[in-house]
Amino acid sequence: MPSEISVDDETATQLLQQMLRIKAFEDETKARYEDGEIPGFVHLDYGHEGNHVGIGAAMEDDDWLAVGGARLVGQYIAKGVPLTEIMAELYGRVGGANSGFGGQMHIADIDRKLYGHAATIGSGQNPAVGLALAEQMKGTDNVAVTTIGDGGTSRGSFHTALVFAAYWNLPVVFVIENNGWAISTPSDALAPDHLSDYGIPHKIHNESIDGSDVEQVYQTVSEAIERARNDEGPSVIECRVARLGPHFEGDKELYRNTEDRERDSNERNPIENYRERLLEAGVLTKAEIDDMQENIDAEVQEAVEFARNSPEPNPESAYDHVYRLPLYGQGE
Template sequence: MTQDVNVDDDTARRFLEEMLRIDIFEEETKERFGDGEIPGFVHLSGGHEGSHVGMGAAMRDEDWLAVGGARLIGQYIAKGVPLPEIMAELYGRVDGSNRGHGGQMHVADVDRKLYGHAATIGSGQNPAVGLALAEKVKGTDNVAVTTIGDGGTSRGSFHTALVFAAYWDLPVVFVIENNQWAISTPAESLSPDSLSDYGDPHNMATESVDGSDVEEVYRAVSDAIERARNGEGPSVIESRVVRLVPHFEGDKETYRDEAEYERLKEEKDPIENYRERLLENDVLTEGEIEDMVANIQDEVSEAVEFARESPEPEPEAAYEHVYRTPLYGQGE
């Protein structure tokens, strides 16, 4: 049975193009990491692309995105950070969005209203609440959207943010990307039936949606943002996705049932499902999708060359943007 497309054709094409952009960029990232060009750890977004794109499309440029969880590259792309700057940051080069200081999990871009991840999972929600409070004090109708994984909801900082957002009735949207696994701990170990239920004690609007359906995420986040703009307070959305990649590159995933894993790859791939949906509804042709893929591959290749040509930071850069003595009246 053909599933309808519930957005206009231009929006549908943009959704697919952006999901493909995330996928192709991350496939190249995987290759470059495997070849030793990208240092550190890499956590890819496979299975989350629809959630990232639907959320990003629901936001205005002036809205804040305070990212959380481990699967962040797709969120950077959805917020509009240019591919060359992201890739250069992954390479640890000075032309990266954080001049090589951040790496894969710590990209920030204040000019584009992207508040970067801190060092611990589940730490982006309190800054998001602060950003929402600042926008409210300034009298704007800008909204803060913040993301977290299912595992991160077990941290006290997440629940503190909910309390603060509810008490001050702030324009903030909490998006919980429940990909079923907190590294190797299944989400079914958590007590709520839906992780959006965490908003119930605070009388927040809540909704649980199929995060592999880009249109569903777009609708739910758009509705929540509209409520926030109209002064109707915060919302909690559970975006149910499937992690179709390892927790990190190199994770052997011995904790997953292989047959179930393969079934989910067949049924819950957000890109493949939406591609088929657009073809069946005559929104795009196979040829147009092939052209789209080719253009994105060129973009990604240019991003890699940009990163390779960007210089590495000088050793002295390690001392930039860090605290130093004297602090609080201390002597030299």
């Protein structure tokens, strides 16, 4: 892991702060889920924090983020969705970003240019291509960034998106979060040496980087976005990260080697590694980081209280958004 800091002190501080915010939010989510307050399933971001923050920091407010994969809360936070709205959505309450309809894996916020996850894993790349095409046709310089897990790259829809992005020279950046596991299937069972190689047949710029290094993600995605803005076409970036937790809370991970998991926790933790880099470089002191953490913890607790106090949806709301009238040109 590099020891030097390649960004200014303000940016470095913000990168660490965002990673700590994601971690604190996820720790509280885990606790509230275990206590039975949060329904359904939760897939936590542990190990992905640096990648999510690096992506978010590279984007402008008007750039689209079309999320994919299972570990998404960090991406919502990095795109600027308030913690209160995310937590209330996890609780299934009306104060959530989508009034409780979306849950952990399907939050969308169109005003913040966050395109929500589609109904099936690995199918968000075609919508991202559509968003990029729309921005191109409107003559803006806005870019669409889309994420997908290593397992999702085996879907035909991912490869269809690459074809269209290359053919139309679209301003879209494909980020593959390769955490080594497609649920319980190891990603090294896939054919390419690097999953970014999928861009080679389409002559799309492609790179494979250390996704646990927040600065490297920030710089690489920034460069890809800048190319897209300058009409230099799409990019495919593989960000190699370590999944530092189970696929979902409750997964016993019987398929995974305990020694490998412990080694990753010790060596590939993006937050702990970056914290040490900032301390060694004198960017922040331990006291400053402790104060930062205290403020973040208070912010997370406010989000929990907001979610708890937000009302549950009325039963009649189950019929909302089921279909839209008029249908097929029919009158009112």
